[in-house]
Amino acid sequence: GDTAFFQENTDTQAFFTDVVAYFSDRCGRQNVAYATVHLDETTPHMHLGIVPMYEGRLSSKQVFSRQSLLEIQEELPTYLQERGYAIERGLRGSPQKHLSVKEYKDVQKELQVSKQELANQEQILAEKERELHSYEQAIFRIDRLLEEKNEEVKGKVQAMNQLETKRNEIINSLQTTVLPDLANVKEKKFSLNGLKYVLSASDFSAIKSITKDF
Numbered sequence: 666g667d668t669a670f671f672q673e674n675t676d677t678q679a680f681f682t683d684v685v686a687y688f689s690d691r692c693g694r695q696n697v698a699y700a701t702v703h704l705d706e707t708t709p710h711m712h713l714g715i716v717p718m719y720e721g722r723l724s725s726k727q728v729f730s731r732q733s734l735l736e737i738q739e740e741l742p743t744y745l746q747e748r749g750y751a752i753e754r755g756l757r758g759s760p761q762k763h764l765s766v767k768e769y770k771d772v773q774k775e776l777q778v779s780k781q782e783l784a785n786q787e788q789i790l791a792e793k794e795r796e797l798h799s800y801e802q803a804i805f806r807i808d809r810l811l812e813e814k815n816e817e818v819k820g821k822v823q824a825m826n827q828l829e830t831k832r833n834e835i836i837n838s839l840q841t842t843v844l845p846d847l848a849n850v851k852e853k854k855f856s857l858n859g860l861k862y863v864l865s866a867s868d869f870s871a872i873k874s875i876t877k878d879f
Contacts, residue, residue, distance in 0.1 A: 666752055668708045673751070677702070680750060681711050687744045688713060691737070692728065 671677055685700045698714040717728035727733075742754040 666708070666750075670752060671709050677704075677709050680745075681709075683745060683748050683750075684711065684741070685713070687741055688715060691740075693718065 666680070671680075681700070681702050685697060689697050692715050696716040696718050698716055699712070700714070701712045703710055703712065715728070717723055717725040719727035738754060742752055745752050
């Protein structure tokens with residue numbers, strides 16, 4: 666069973682109890698010296714100790730022969746399947762070998778180093794994402810500020826254009842109505858854009874000199 670097998674709602678205690686029951690039936694309950702389940706690694710596993718008794722005497726060659734081990738590989742998955750476990754037999758004829766304790770520890774050490782490197786890379790990536798988010802927020806604020814300034818400039822330009830139009834209207838009114846009449850009198854009273862004015866001859870001369878280029 667792999668990690669996924671035990672994560673998919675498998676009752677770990679019941680599973681290993683059934684495994685011990687299989688070896689008790691095959692080898693004799695009195696010959697099962699110990700069965701210890703370890704949960705200190707990613708995948709739960711069990712250390713099982715069996716006294717190799719064969720016909721009243723110790724014989725590991727008989728109990729753990731190549732043929733008997735092959736039989737266990739065939740029988741145990743079927744035994745567990747009949748009890749409702751979704752487990753399969755290992756690959757037949759696989760060239761894989763078990764790692765020695767040293768090899769296993771070396772692999773675990775390399776795995777821990779790789780996990781740490783991955784965690785460091787993930788942390789760096791998270792920091793870069795936070796920086797990018799800060800840059801995006803700053804750019805957004807700058808864009809908003811530019812939009813506000815642009816609207817402000819547009820408003821000022823529009824006000825200036827309105828003043829220019831008003832100025833031109835006043836000059837045009839002076840040139841076409843007031844100034845010609847003032848040429849023959851000492852002063853002129855008139856209204857312009859709702860305001861009342863009194864223009865003397867000297868004022869007329871000054872305005873005429875100012876507006877001669879219009």
